[in-house]
Amino acid sequence: MKKIAKRSNCPISSLLDIVGDKWSLLIIRDIMLAGKKNYNEFLRSDEKIATNILADRLSLLESAAILRKAENTTGKVRYNYRLTQRGIDLLPVLIEMILWSDKYLLISPQAKQFARQLRKRKEYVITEIAKGLKKPAV
């Protein structure tokens, strides 16, 4: 695991040192909530991540053991990325971000619908998504 510079022993600061740039969390989101798994799919997300930033963040997240990559034997892309348990456990952080944005910002209709489900049964939704992320790849 690559050593990541730590600014302090504060838990919030330490988490941000690992995933706290505007792009890393979006890659995690892509895998976690949009079912994406490879470089080309990440590139196609609405936020239009630049190829060099994407490559850098993937390598950083892999070093931090948030993602792991596996050779892809079937398709055209070389690697598929999956979240580790450590990565999957970031789900509640992203869920709380969605709930906040649903309250205060203009978001897509699909996201609003998802937030409605979350407000009804957050724990259940989190458990189900986590289960899906743990399933072996097909």
Place this chain on the structure above:
Amino acid sequence: MKKIAKRSNCPISSLLDIVGDKWSLLIIRDIMLAGKKNYNEFLRSDEKIATNILADRLSLLESAAILRKAENTTGKVRYNYRLTQRGIDLLPVLIEMILWSDKYLLISPQAKQFARQLRKRKEYVITEIAKGLKKPAV
């Protein structure tokens, strides 16, 4: 409110466009969990934020209506900062970050102690902190 560039209508991306740099969330943390309220106090945090970054982020967070500043009539510093309701509602995001770091990273003993309390009664702790943040300044 200053217009902030939005990369997409995704709720996670939209939240990150507002508070998603490594320093903004630490300023929010300082007010929320460390009882800090002014420029000099933020400067003294362990992560050693640079003065120009601090000034920039405070102004950004004020534009985004996460913080509001008030003239300080008593002490030496000119302004005190408080979280708006919108800012206070970010508390669950920070709480989930703390819980994740407690599980996976080396954090300070005080933070570990706080995480233990959170695991026992998260909702109660969140409600109590939020109440404290809403109290009028003395």
